[in-house]
Amino acid sequence: MPTNKTYSLRGRLIQRMIIFMIIALSVLSVALVMLFDSYIERRFDRTLTNKSNSLLAATQFTSSGELQLDHISAAARFQEPFSGWYWQVIHQGEVKQQSASLYADAPYPLITEHNNPQLTFIEFEGPTGLALRGAIRRVHFQAIDQTVFIIVSGPKDDIHSDVIAFATRLIVAFALLGLVFASLLLWQLKKMLHPIKELQRGIRAIRDGQQDSLTLSLPNELDEVQTELNHLLQNNKEILERARLQASNLAHALKNPISVLKNHANQLPQSDAKIILEQAEKLSQSTHSHLARARLAGSFEKLAARTNVADTLSELIFSLELLYKQKGLKINFSCHPHLQFNGDNHDLDEVLGNLIDNACKWATQRVFIKATHVERGIEICIEDDGPGIPITERQTVFAPGKRLDETTQGSGLGLNIVQDIVLLYGGTISLHDSTLSKTGLAITLLLPGTQIIMD
Amino acid sequence: MRALVVEDNTQAAEQISHALTEHGFAVDQCHDGEEAWFIGDTEEYDIAILDIGLPKRDGLSVLSDWRRNGNKMPVIILTARDTWRERVTGLRAGADDYLIKPFEMEELLARVEALVRRSNGHASSVLSAGSLQLDTATQRATLAGTHLDLSALEYRLLAYLMNRQNQVVSKATLTEHLYQMDFEHNSNVIEVLVNRVRKKLGTTHIQTRRGQGYLLNADE
Structure with missing residues (x-):
């Protein structure tokens, strides 16, 4: 192995895909929650604006200069005591009229008057300590030169609880999506890596001597690997054959001279012949045994x-x-x-x-x-x-x-x-x-x- | 008896030829496959010793061609190729025996002798014709128990005729089987040789068939 640290393609792919998926889904959910949050806030603000507008529309002054409110629609949320949904119409520092939800005999303004002609959204604390978001505006009636201050508020938590509910559902949905993706990925990986397993099995069969080349039907990319492997095997076999042939040729080439030497030595007096015959016999035995072993050595398809x-x-x-x-x-x-x-x-x-x-x-x-x-x-x-x-x-x-x-x-x-x-x-x-x-x-x-x- | 030694290692060929000559054979040598194929089919031999790894032409194909042409001479393959597959192939190609190098000369001679005897239909190394006996293993000839002193050529003649008892053998055949190829043929030499042997055996054993040749009479 060229690297001393081994890794698995499958493991690495799964690991990276999971990291990628977590990052992608997290970014997506944060973005969606933020988007939803701003959407909810805008809707909340519109409710406040609408109420403020309808209060303004109902505000009238009598000929004596008294402030009077006509036809106020009684939305249920503004009726519920201390729900956070409040409104007040303030004239000359006095609360002329307020929502039933405020439920006070001697009403006092929720906030001090602001000198702000436009509709403004502010956050403040209500009488029960509830965090509120309110729309305030100060309207100047030109004709009679009077100023009216209108406050409409709602509980800030309403926005939060909606966003939290949304975020919870989103996370659950994304988690399920993630699981589905992960199992699809695993299944796909298993399918994709199957040919590699096949290839591995084929190579083992060759090593075990059950077959002499690879004949698997593989996807293009691996088919090239298979072709190369087959060429390598063929090449290897040829080298082995050549080496065997050379060993065999060497052994045959030695046998003739040994034969001649032995026969010649047999003609000599025994004292001279002894050493030649002994050595010739040794030569003969080793050529024989090495030749036999060269023939035996590592043949691929022996067992097949x-x-x-x-x-x-x-x-x-x-x-x-x-x-x-x-x-x-x-x-x-x-x-x-x-x-x-x-x-x-x-x-x-x-x-x-x-x-x-x-x-x-x-x-x-x-x-x-x-x-x-x-x-x-x-x-x-x-x-x-x-x-x-x-x-x-x-x-x-x-x-x-x-x-x-x-x-x-x-x-x-x-x-x-x-x-x-x-x-x-x-x-x-x-x-x-x-x-x-x-x-x-x-x-x-x-x-x-x-x-x-x-x- | 005439033998052909086909062996590309000249020294090995020389050794085998020498041993065979000592054993009563007229020996021709050749050192490549082409020559072996030609000589083996054109000359008459009683045995051939054939190497397989030969220049120009493989020994096995030479042997196959001989057999295809109906050449029945006994052939011993003498080779360094020692696998059983090679032995089977050699014997299937028509060899009568297979000997592996390095070999013992006595082993080769014993096999050559056994093969020649077998090809002439004799089971034992001792050939007899009446009172005449010849042991091809020891190259001893006896007449009624007494040893005959024969020269190499005389022995060759007697052995050839004893192998073909009661058959008429022509002078030409005798010349072919008793002498090496480079021998200058002279019609007289066979007659002279037969007469020399007759002197040692007595006249009745070898009969002359005028115009046909000679015959060794087994009943005498």
């Missing part, structure tokens, strides 16, 4: 490959019958035609080839191979009627370079490589007594595989 066991057995037995024709062996096998090894055919060739070859080497007359489908995979048992291996020595046969009988041909590496391949596939290999003769050896392999059911 499927190999028919019966086909492999018949090819090998055809070959071994030719190779051991001189010995006149009877090599038989029993295997279901649809038994399948879950692995590479070269690997099965090597495992069975080496084991059956070994059995043929030691057998006196018969070699029998039986392949069956068992619960844990496939079981292949190779039996011969040869001299067998004493129980005490059976553990050692898989050691590299081990040769129980130095007189027979072979590098002594066959069984070691067989074991490596079997272990690579998570299989097991065990040695038993053969049923073909008293002494013979049976080798049992357990490998991954199935028996295909054909319709």
